[in-house]
Amino acid sequence: xxxxxxxxxxxxxxxxxDALNDMGIKGMTISEVKGYGRQKGHKEIYRGAEYxxxxxxxxxxxxxxxAAMVEAVVxxxxxxxxxxxxxxxxxxxxxxxxxxxxxxxxxGKEAI
Amino acid sequence: MVDVELRAKRDALxxxxxxxxxxxxxxxxxxxxIDDYLVSCFSNCPEAGEGISLVALGGYGRKELFPYxxxxxxxxxxxxxxxxxxxxxxxxxxxxxxxxxxxxxxxxTPDACLADARQDFFFQVALLDARHxxxxxxxxxxxxxxxxxxxxxxxxxxxxxxxxxxxxxxxQRYGRHSYQLEPHIKESRGGFRDIQxxxxxxxxxxxxxxxxxxxxxxxxxxxxxxxxxxxxxxLIKIRNRLHYLSGRKNxxxxxxxxxxxxxxxxxxxxxxTLGVERFMQDIYRHLQTIxxxxxxxxxxxxxxLGSPRANxxxxxxxxxxTVRQERIHLTDQALIxxxxxxxxxxxxxxxxxxxxxxxxxxxxVTANLHLVDDRLRHSxxxxxxxxDILENAKDVLAVLSVMLDTGLLTAYLPEFTPIHxxxxxxxxxxxTVDRHLLQTVAELKKxxxxxTPFAGVESPHVLALAALLHDIGKGHHExxxxxxxxxxxxIARRLGLTEAETSCLSFLVEKHLFLSVTALRxxxxxxxxxxxxxxxxxxxxxxxxxxxxxxxxxxxxxxxAWSEWKGALLLxxxxxxxxxxxxxxxxxxxxxxxxxxxxxxxxxxxxxETPVDYGILPEEYLLSFxxxxxxxxxxxxxxxxxxxxxxxxxxDHPLFxxxxxxxxxxxxxxxxxxxxxxxxxxxxVRAQIFTWEDGTVVDELNVRPAAEQTYAExxxxxxxxDLNLALKNRLxxxxxxxxxxxxxxRTPSQKNVQTAPRVVIDNKSSEQYTIIxxxxxxxxxxxxEITRTLADFEINIHRARISSDGDQVVDVFYxxxxxxxxxxxxTFQEEISNALLHIxxxxxxxxxxxxx
Numbered sequence: 003x004x005x006x007x008x009x010x011x012x013x014x015x016x017x018x019x020d021a022l023n024d025m026g027i028k029g030m031t032i033s034e035v036k037g038y039g040r041q042k043g044h045k046e047i048y049r050g051a052e053y054x055x056x057x058x059x060x061x062x063x064x065x066x067x068x069a070a071m072v073e074a075v076v077x078x079x080x081x082x083x084x085x086x087x088x089x090x091x092x093x094x095x096x097x098x099x100x101x102x103x104x105x106x107x108x109x110g111k112e113a114i
Numbered sequence: 115m116v117d118v119e120l121r122a123k124r125d126a127l128x129x130x131x132x133x134x135x136x137x138x139x140x141x142x143x144x145x146x147x148i149d150d151y152l153v154s155c156f157s158n159c160p161e162a163g164e165g166i167s168l169v170a171l172g173g174y175g176r177k178e179l180f181p182y183x184x185x186x187x188x189x190x191x192x193x194x195x196x197x198x199x200x201x202x203x204x205x206x207x208x209x210x211x212x213x214x215x216x217x218x219x220x221x222x223t224p225d226a227c228l229a230d231a232r233q234d235f236f237f238q239v240a241l242l243d244a245r246h247x248x249x250x251x252x253x254x255x256x257x258x259x260x261x262x263x264x265x266x267x268x269x270x271x272x273x274x275x276x277x278x279x280x281x282x283x284x285x286q287r288y289g290r291h292s293y294q295l296e297p298h299i300k301e302s303r304g305g306f307r308d309i310q311x312x313x314x315x316x317x318x319x320x321x322x323x324x325x326x327x328x329x330x331x332x333x334x335x336x337x338x339x340x341x342x343x344x345x346x347x348x349l350i351k352i353r354n355r356l357h358y359l360s361g362r363k364n365x366x367x368x369x370x371x372x373x374x375x376x377x378x379x380x381x382x383x384x385x386x387t388l389g390v391e392r393f394m395q396d397i398y399r400h401l402q403t404i405x406x407x408x409x410x411x412x413x414x415x416x417x418x419l420g421s422p423r424a425n426x427x428x429x430x431x432x433x434x435x436t437v438r439q440e441r442i443h444l445t446d447q448a449l450i451x452x453x454x455x456x457x458x459x460x461x462x463x464x465x466x467x468x469x470x471x472x473x474x475x476x477x478x479v480t481a482n483l484h485l486v487d488d489r490l491r492h493s494x495x496x497x498x499x500x501x502d503i504l505e506n507a508k509d510v511l512a513v514l515s516v517m518l519d520t521g522l523l524t525a526y527l528p529e530f531t532p533i534h535x536x537x538x539x540x541x542x543x544x545x546t547v548d549r550h551l552l553q554t555v556a557e558l559k560k561x562x563x564x565x566t567p568f569a570g571v572e573s574p575h576v577l578a579l580a581a582l583l584h585d586i587g588k589g590h591h592e593x594x595x596x597x598x599x600x601x602x603x604x605i606a607r608r609l610g611l612t613e614a615e616t617s618c619l620s621f622l623v624e625k626h627l628f629l630s631v632t633a634l635r636x637x638x639x640x641x642x643x644x645x646x647x648x649x650x651x652x653x654x655x656x657x658x659x660x661x662x663x664x665x666x667x668x669x670x671x672x673x674x675a676w677s678e679w680k681g682a683l684l685l686x687x688x689x690x691x692x693x694x695x696x697x698x699x700x701x702x703x704x705x706x707x708x709x710x711x712x713x714x715x716x717x718x719x720x721x722x723e724t725p726v727d728y729g730i731l732p733e734e735y736l737l738s739f740x741x742x743x744x745x746x747x748x749x750x751x752x753x754x755x756x757x758x759x760x761x762x763x764x765x766d767h768p769l770f771x772x773x774x775x776x777x778x779x780x781x782x783x784x785x786x787x788x789x790x791x792x793x794x795x796x797x798x799v800r801a802q803i804f805t806w807e808d809g810t811v812v813d814e815l816n817v818r819p820a821a822e823q824t825y826a827e828x829x830x831x832x833x834x835x836d837l838n839l840a841l842k843n844r845l846x847x848x849x850x851x852x853x854x855x856x857x858x859x860r861t862p863s864q865k866n867v868q869t870a871p872r873v874v875i876d877n878k879s880s881e882q883y884t885i886i887x888x889x890x891x892x893x894x895x896x897x898x899e900i901t902r903t904l905a906d907f908e909i910n911i912h913r914a915r916i917s918s919d920g921d922q923v924v925d926v927f928y929x930x931x932x933x934x935x936x937x938x939x940x941t942f943q944e945e946i947s948n949a950l951l952h953i954x955x956x957x958x959x960x961x962x963x964x965x966x
Contacts (some may be wrong), residue, residue: 047740
């Protein structure tokens, strides 16, 4: 089992979610995150006043899938979240030791 | 085995409840059942003889025992009976515990009772409801009389103050967000504790025990009593069911129970509203009834009994409205009938002075609502007072809340009626729709006082009205924003707003979700889309209003609706649209307004002594810097002596370093700058390039060091010297760059090539400039070569945006050709494109200069 974490642009969330649903992935954890990466923040000036936003708003999607599905899922996220511009995001794949469903105690594949 | 019997009896009671036994009858039956049981236990206990008395306290004492409420008991005893207490409490309390009941118990002598009651206000209040159950009656009577004699009589004012203080603290504690969504029908504002607080005070202070007595004594009116009893009876039924449904002592109407309860009370879904929403609407209305009635009751009693306020002098604010003891009063019923707009003036005065409206005047308002007819709703005086409140009231939330509670707001704006106390069944909207609207007005007020972008709009009254009305279309099956826009337009006309104001208001209400939704769902890099937004919004003023409304709305929705994260997105889209609205692409009537204002600021900063020709400053330049920086640039400019000199200033910022360069325009200037910066190990991440009418160039570049080094370690002096050499054409940038990056360039790129380099020449997006976009893989010196190539074509770069993310760069140049016109010729475009692609595709830089 693997955990896939994708950091994407906020407006791409719905598309990525739909794409994953189409692949049969229904469960995911979604959070609003702040990126402090290479892209960094920016200073804006409007009517003589400066506004600095020191982070870039991003959305993080976390899903657990069987190892066999990783490639397909990653590709799907890449295709969907790609705009060709800076800040499209990153995808991480991490090993997962065990998954346990709290209510039933099921483990492994059944608990995903 | 007694507990089995008790259990069976309580099961039987639940059965009766299911058969329809409800309300107060159930509470009495339950109390009776426990009474019978305890009395029989007590009489069967041989030790429970002389000197011991069993007393019921609290809700049980009042015979108001809800299905799972605590059973509060007091075992009163003489000191002599102490050795028998163990056996008695074992016989009484153990079976109750075994039956799963929650028992609050105390074992005290009469003296200890009084001592404890002096210390603990809650116990003191519990003793008010004390009821003798079994055992020695004298013991009970002695304690009870001593309690009233020593703790209540002569301490009436303290009792009242204590009660009011606890009530306020409780309202604060249970007024938090989570309790708005899932009201606690015992402790929340308007819950059972408020009912009880009123009854306790009536009992302790005036010896009045029933609602009828309280009304007869003139403490509340007949109408108040009737709606109050209605509300109380409704809440009793709710609480009974809630206990049975939860199977425990639970008084909070959690989300999961709301739907089930709504169904049980036969609230079904209709078009546009859910049954559960109308059910909750009734709950909120009843809680509000109790809250308002008890507020007025306490205000009245406090005035009658409380310490007299210092300022006894009466001050007339206007005919019919006075201030007395720091409360605002309506004084003349006849005048109200003659000039009914006084009702609104009362609130305007409250807003202006920040003082509360006296409780009797609040009742006067409610009693005179029939005067608010269609004519008054069209009255200019009414509208003026009303808009004045929205815009200027010191505590606008407090004033509007009282206006809502008295019924004046819904009478004046009948469109408010369907959303009054309307709940939205989700975890997102914490307040009912009406409260949310009032809250939005208050949040808006806070924003206007803070340092928010776009603060300070020209028609604050229109914006405040939009805040108050933005959700007015809810509770209907149509799309609420559109319906709201129509309703708002009607209200605006009735209030006598101008056509322009009306259309602005209607626009704001209809589009109040536009920015928040768009910021989350659309690509903020999509220029074409942003342009559409700008066309829809039309003016910077409207954008500012929409921006402020979006924030106030989100903040007033609940703790999850607003975050710094959303704020960043909202600011980004708004600034992007603002720049489009203010700058070249959309021709707007007030386009130069911003620049004119900037000029005034700069003039004021520099004073008359500095000889400056302000005409040379282009508008776009003026809108890109704070006034102080413009003034600074102008001063630096005075120091420029000859043609090929440059003044350089660097500054440290948390995210980047900025380099300001002031010099005279010359061909290939940007290339020389970029080349020199690259030579000194600095990557350009953004460039703003401005040329004044007199040929002065002001470039502001944001740079980051290629290597790990601090701002202080960077040799800025050497950079300045090299740049001045380069400007005098005394520095061979090309070969120096090759030398510097020899090792870096020899190493072939390890990165996966994902997108081929691309050059886009765009004449559509900007009316004034040809936009050249270069997408390429980054390498040292790339920007130098691109800009140098453009210089070779005699192309002038007026603005540039350089973004790099690792090995990818997107460079956007706003350009004009050597004749200061757009690059229109297709063959020339192709030539430029090919030249740039050649550079972008090369892994090691242009072959001609790299012969190794």
